[in-house]
Amino acid sequence: MTSNVDTGARIPGPVGSPVLGQALELRRDMLRTLDDGFERFGDVVSYRLGPAALRRQVIAVHHPDAVKQVLTEREVFGRRTRSLEVLTELFGRNLVTTDGEAWTRQRRTLQPLFTPRHVLEYAGVMREEAHDFLTRGSVTAGEVVDLVPLTENYALRVLGRTIIRDELVMTDVIGAFNTLVPLIGKVVRERSMKAWKIPLRVPTRETRQFMEVRAQLYGLIRQILVRRSQRTDTPAEPDLLDRLREARDPETGAALTPREVADQALIMLVAGHTTTSNALTFTLYLLGRDPELQEAVAEAARADGLAPADDLVVAAIKEAMRMYPSAYAIGRRTRTATQLHGFPVPAGTNVLISPWVTHRHPAYWERPDVYDPSRFIGPSDRPRYAYLPFGGGPRNCIGEHFAMLEATVLLRTLLREFTITSESADLPVSQLISLRPTGAVPVRFTPRKARG
Template identity: 25%
Template sequence: MAIYQAVAEWSTDLTFYAICTVFIAFIAYCLYVRHIHAKYDHIPGPPRDNFLLGHIPTLRKATTSDFVIHDRFLEWTEKYGPVYRLYGFHYVTIVVTCPETTKEILMSPKYTKDPLVYKRIFNLFGLRFLGNGLVTAMDHDVWYKQRRIMDPAFSSSYLRGLMDTFNERAECLMQHLEEIAEEGTIAKMHRLVNCVTLDVICKVAFGVDLDLLKNPDSPFPNAIELCLQGMLHYFRDPFFRLSPWNKKKVQEIQDAVKLLRTTGAKWINQRRKAVENGEDVPKDILTQILKTAEELKVDGEEDHELMLDNFVTFFIAGQETTANQLSFAVMELGRHPEILKRAKEEVDEVLGTRHDIQYEDLGKLTYLTQVLKETLRVYPTAPGTSRWLHEDMVISGFKIPAGCSVLFSSYITSRMEKFFKDPLTFDPERFNPNASKPYFCYYPFALGPRSCLGQTFSQMEAKVVLAKFLQRFDFSLVPGQSFDIKDTGTLRPRSGVLCTIKHCLKSTS
C-alpha cells in the first residue's frame, strides 16, 4: 500500500513539475515575442489582432472567406506608407513598396529567399513537396548550379522549336471551342485554358501527351488544385492541420503530393532508360533534370528527391500562372469591346487567315503583348515574393533590424495611384513601346537573378493561344457572373470566365 501511495505522490509531483515547466516556457516565449516586437515597433503598421498571433487571424480570415488578402495589404500600404510591419508569433514581415529598395534587394544575389517561407513548402503536411528545387533553394550556389543546368531548356533557340507544340495544343483548344460554338453551350474559359497549359508543359517539359480536353477525368488538374490549397493553408493558417474537421482535406492534399511525386519518378525513370539505351531524347526540362544529377556526379537518394523537387516545381508553375493570365485577359477583353476590337484587328493584320503562327509573328503582335502585360499588372497571378534581411538596413527613413522577412508585392504597387494613373482601369496603352516605363513597381515574374526562368516560355504560349482564339471566334461574357479575384495562393478569376462564343464571320484556311 505504501508503494502505491509513493508512486501516486511521485506521479503527482511529475505532473506538477511538467505543468510548471510548460508555464515557465510559455512565459519565457511570451517575453521573447515581446522582445522581438519591441525591435520593430518603431515601424508603422496595423494593430496586432492578438499579442502572440499578431496578424495571423486576419490572414486566416482571408483564407476562409472571399476576401483577397492582397487588397488588405494595399489598404495598409495607403494608410501606413511604403514600409510597414506585420507580426505572426515571433516572426516579423516588413512590407515594402519603395522602388529603390525593391531594386536594391531583388536585383542582388546576396539577399536570399525567406527561409521561413520557402522552407515551409519544402514539405506539405509532412510530405516532401517542392523540396530544394529551383524555386525554393535557399543557398545561392545550390540554386545557381541548378539554374545553369536548366538554362538550355529555356534558351531562345530551344524556345523557337516549341512553336509547333504551342500551335498543336492551341489548335486542340480551337477545335474544342468550335464544338462548343456549334452546340451553343457555355465555354468555361479558365478550365479550358488550364487544360491547354498543362498539356503544353507536360509535352514540352516531360515528353508526355495528356490531351486533357479529351480526357477530362485525368487526376492531375485536381491534384494541382489541392496542392495550391495546401500551400495557402500552410502559409496563412498554422492551425489548419490541427483541426479534426480538416483531416479529410489534409489527407487529400497529401495524396495529391504523392501522385505528383510518384508520377515524376515514373517519367524520370522512363527517360533515364531511354538515355541509357541510346535513344534520341529532346533537350527538354526532363533531360535537364537528369543532367543535373549527371553533372553533380551523384545519384543518391537525396539527389533523386531533388530531381522530383524540380519535376513538381515545373509541373505546377509551368501551367498555373499562364492559365490564370489567359483567363483574366479574356475576361478584360470581354469587358472592353474597344480594346478587343483593336486586338482582333492586329491579329487579323498579322495572321490573316493563316492558322499556323510562326515565331516571327509573335514580335509583330505588339498590341496583344500590351494586353497581356496590362493583364499581369492588374492581375499578377503570382502576386509577391520575399527575401530575408540578414543585416540592418534603412528603408524610407526607418532602421530595419536584421532577422526579418521583406515582402515585395507587384499586386500592391501595380494598383497604386502613385505609380499608375487610374490603376484599376484596364489600359494596354500603359505598355506602348513609346510610353514611359514603370520603375521597379511592375514585376509579375519577380526581378533579378531569382526571376522566373520560364517567363519567356509563358508569354510565347499565352500569345499563341490568345491570338488563335481572337482570330477564330467572337465572344461575349455571360451576364451576371462575377469579375472578382479568387485567391488560391496564385490569383485566378472567381467566375471561371464564362463565355458564349461563335465563329468569326470571315473565311478560314
C-alpha cells in the same frame, strides 16, 4: 505617396487586435489588407502578428526602389520563410525552393534550356495545341463555357508535349492535375499560415492531407519516369525531360541527379501551367468585357508570324498580368539589420513584396484599376520594379519567355476565329499559391465572320 526618410522612425502600420494583431486579416484576405495598409500608411507598412509576448513583425514594401532592394540584395534578404519551407516539403529541392550554392548550380545548368532561342523551338508544338484547342471540342460556338479548365488543359498539354512527349501519360497527368491543383493551393496556404508548423510526422488532419497530396504528385512523376525508361522508340527531337538529363553545369560539367530531374520536372508542371493558364484566363475575361478593345487586339492578332515584343496582343497579356499577377506576394527574411526605404529593419524580420499592390501604385500607373494594354506599347519611364509578374533580381522566373510565347500563341489563334463575351461582371479571386479565379469564369465564343 511620400516616402519616410527619418531613419530613427518606427515603421507605421495598423495596430490590429490585442491578441492576434493583423494575423486574421492577412489570413482572410491578404490583398485587401495590403491595399488598405498602402492607402493608409504608404510605401512601407508594418503588420504585427500574434500576442504581444510572442508578436512577430511583417513589413510590406510597395515602392519600386524598395522592391528592387529586397529582390537584388541577396546577402541581406534571404528566402527561408515559412512559405518556402512548406513548398520545399511539398516539391523537393528544385529551382524554386533551393538557395545558395545549390540554387546557383541548378540555375547555371538549366538557364540554357530557357533562352529565347531555345524556347522558340517549342513554338510549333504551341501552335498545334492552339489549333487543336479550337478543333477538339474545347470551344463550343455560341455556348457559355468555363475558361478555367480550357486554359489549364491547353497549358498542361503544351507542357506535357514539351516535357514528356507521351500522349498516354500526358492524358493521365492532365486528369490528375485538374484535381490536384486546387488541393495544392489549399494545403500550402493552410500550412504556411499556421502560427505553429506541426511536424509532418505527427498525424493530424492537416499533415495527412498534405502528405497525401505530396504522394500523389510524386506518384505522377514516377509514372512519367517509369514510362520513359520503358520507351523503345527514339523521338525525332529530344523533349525537356531528355534535356534535363543531358544538361550539364557549364562550370563543373556536373549533371543533375535523378532526384533533381524529378523535382525540376514536377515544379515545371505545377508552376509552369498555372502561370500561363491564369494569364490567359484573366486576359480573355478582360477582353470579353471590352468589345472595342478586343477588336483592336484581334486586328493585331491577324498579322502573320509570332507577335513582336511591342505588339498589342502581347500588351493585352502583360496588362492582364499587371492587374492579376499570378505571384501576388513574395516573401523574404532579413539575414542582417538593414535600412529599407528610410526605415531601420532588424535582422530576422519577415519582408513582403506584393506585385498586386505595386502594380497599382498611382505614382507609376495612371488609372490603375482600368484595363489598358496601351501602357505596354512603346517606351516607358516607369522603374523596372514597378512591374514584376515574373519576379525580379537574380531569381527572375526562368520560364518567363516560355510562358509569354505560350500565352501569345493561343490568344492570337483564338482571336482570329472567335469573339469572346464575358458573361459575369465580377471576377473573384482565390489567394492560394498563385492568384487564380474563384470558381468558374463563364464566357461565350462567337465565330467571326470571314473577311472578304
